[in-house]
Amino acid sequence: MIDLKQNEVWFVTGSQHLYGPKTLEQVAEHSREMAAYLGSSAQIPVRVVFKPVLTSAEAIRDLCLEANSTKNCVGLITWMHTFSPAKMWIAGLTQLKKPFLHLHTQYNREIPWAEIDMNFMNLNQAAHGDREFGFIGSRLRLNRKVVVGFWKDEEVQSSIGAWTRAASAWADSQGGKVARFGDNMRDVAVTEGDKVEAQIRLGYDVYGYGVGDLVKVVNRVTDAEIDQLVNQYLDEYDVAAALRPGGERNTSLREGARIELGLRNFLQAGNFNAFTTTFEDLHGLAQLPGLAVQRLMRDGYGFGAEGDWKTSALVRAMKVMAAGLKGGVSFMEDYTYHFSASGDKVLGAHMLEICESIASNKPKLEILPLSIGGKADPVRLIFDANTGPAIGASIMDMGQRFRMVANIVDVVPTDEPLPKLPVARALWLPRPNLKTAAAAWIYAGGAHHTSFSYSVTAEHLQDFADMAGIEFLLIDENTRVDEFKDKLRWNDLYYQLSKGL
Ligand code: MN
Numbered sequence: 331m332i333d334l335k336q337n338e339v340w341f342v343t344g345s346q347h348l349y350g351p352k353t354l355e356q357v358a359e360h361s362r363e364m365a366a367y368l369g370s371s372a373q374i375p376v377r378v379v380f381k382p383v384l385t386s387a388e389a390i391r392d393l394c395l396e397a398n399s400t401k402n403c404v405g406l407i408t409w410m411h412t413f414s415p416a417k418m419w420i421a422g423l424t425q426l427k428k429p430f431l432h433l434h435t436q437y438n439r440e441i442p443w444a445e446i447d448m449n450f451m452n453l454n455q456a457a458h459g460d461r462e463f464g465f466i467g468s469r470l471r472l473n474r475k476v477v478v479g480f481w482k483d484e485e486v487q488s489s490i491g492a493w494t495r496a497a498s499a500w501a502d503s504q505g506g507k508v509a510r511f512g513d514n515m516r517d518v519a520v521t522e523g524d525k526v527e528a529q530i531r532l533g534y535d536v537y538g539y540g541v542g543d544l545v546k547v548v549n550r551v552t553d554a555e556i557d558q559l560v561n562q563y564l565d566e567y568d569v570a571a572a573l574r575p576g577g578e579r580n581t582s583l584r585e586g587a588r589i590e591l592g593l594r595n596f597l598q599a600g601n602f603n604a605f606t607t608t609f610e611d612l613h614g615l616a617q618l619p620g621l622a623v624q625r626l627m628r629d630g631y632g633f634g635a636e637g638d639w640k641t642s643a644l645v646r647a648m649k650v651m652a653a654g655l656k657g658g659v660s661f662m663e664d665y666t667y668h669f670s671a672s673g674d675k676v677l678g679a680h681m682l683e684i685c686e687s688i689a690s691n692k693p694k695l696e697i698l699p700l701s702i703g704g705k706a707d708p709v710r711l712i713f714d715a716n717t718g719p720a721i722g723a724s725i726m727d728m729g730q731r732f733r734m735v736a737n738i739v740d741v742v743p744t745d746e747p748l749p750k751l752p753v754a755r756a757l758w759l760p761r762p763n764l765k766t767a768a769a770a771w772i773y774a775g776g777a778h779h780t781s782f783s784y785s786v787t788a789e790h791l792q793d794f795a796d797m798a799g800i801e802f803l804l805i806d807e808n809t810r811v812d813e814f815k816d817k818l819r820w821n822d823l824y825y826q827l828s829k830g831l
Contacts, residue, residue, distance in 0.1 A: 548592025604632030
């Protein structure tokens with residue numbers, strides 16, 4: 331569903347006419363080689379397209395306007411091989427609507443000590459050409475990512491790659507569509523927010539539907555389609571005996587399949603890339619969608635439970651960032667704690683809706699009662715999540731701004747088996763520890779719902795938040811609560827003042 335190779339970033343080199351045509355030819359040749367090299371890097375998942383060297387304000391403005399109107403272009407990589415007077419960039423950069431990354435590098439890795447002369451110096455002067463370009467970016471108060479280092483270094487490519495993933499998620503979010511079945515779970519605050527502001531700031535649109543609109547599509551699903559999907563379940567999962575054909579609960583599995591097919595048809599027909607449900611409004615649906623949600627998330631859809639459209643859109647964004655990487659992305663909730671001498675831990679889960687992309691084992695497909703919602707027992711996949719480092723992130727509407735908060739955690743095996751827990755789960759140690767992480771999270775007003783991933787990193791999220799111009803707070807091994815509280819106070823001022831009127 332998500333193919334990052336459809337996206338491209340443009341490799342844009344700035345120079346000027348002062349050094350004569352020969353130098354400019356060399357600049358172009360070098361830039362072409364660098365663009366091709368970065369384009370073939372395993373770390374950079376999008377195409378890198380070389381663009382002719384820019385030497386005038388008109389050419390720069392034209393390129394920025396072309397980038398704005400080119401759908402597949404998710405951003406620009408800019409670099410000043412020589413000196414490029416930055417007044418030339420004002421007309422273009424003030425028009426540019428796509429994210430840009432400033433690559434501060436040099437064609438030559440090392441100084442050729444015995445050979446170096448003024449010709450070499452004039453050609454390889456990014457050291458000050460890029461400073462001039464950096465000034466105008468800062469003077470214009472433009473969000474951009476600055477990456478420093480030799481262009482062939484793995485670290486540089488990894489940073490560029492992270493940014494191209496964030497830029498792809500950003501492009502996907504512009505005009506993204508979230509289908510919201512039913513409203514918010516009654517009285518929950520953090521899942522609410524200003525949808526108009528979200529569309530202005532983050533680009534996606536939330537469409538509200540009555541559950542009846544979905545039920546109509548679900549009821550159109552045929553028995554033959556259900557037969558086929560049930561066969562897929564039997565192939566892919568360890569299916570409980572009662573649910574198998576001939577088993578006494580087989581009808582429930584068929585009902586689960588009907589809901590999946592209906593939801594999928596609805597989302598496809600409306601070109602949605604994310605959705606929400608709420609267990610408080612399921613009129614006409616036999617079960618709370620569990621299995622259906624798990625499988626749709628696996629296929630790249632964003633999801634938020636209880637009407638949580640912000641988390642749904644964030645899950646979708648992180649699915650795009652993580653495309654092609656190992657690890658997975660899921661909707662998640664901090665559920666219950668284990669205070670212990672070996673480290674205080676969080677057990678994360680939800681009523682049903684954890685994405686199988688984070689499963690460590692072949693999921694079990696089961697049917698069990700759901701103690702709330704008053705509906706028939708729902709079918710669901712049960713598994714333990716992978717172990718290893720992961721990140722949980724959430725976006726809240728703080729009134730005058732959106733805030734993203736993220737926590738790096740280490741997912742560990744459960745201390746003991748959980749034979750009676752009827753849902754997929756992950757157990758983790760937050761960094762630096764639960765005391766600090768949870769205090770910081772709570773001071774930040776962080777939600778109980780998160781988008782949880784083993785492949786998305788803090789760098790991806792920071793880059794994405796910068797593109798959106800929203801606040802980003804990271805809780806990791808370096809976090810101290812007193813400093814974190816200071817940051818919250820300063821940010822309150824900054825985001826108020828930076829908006830102007
Ligand atoms: Mn929840």
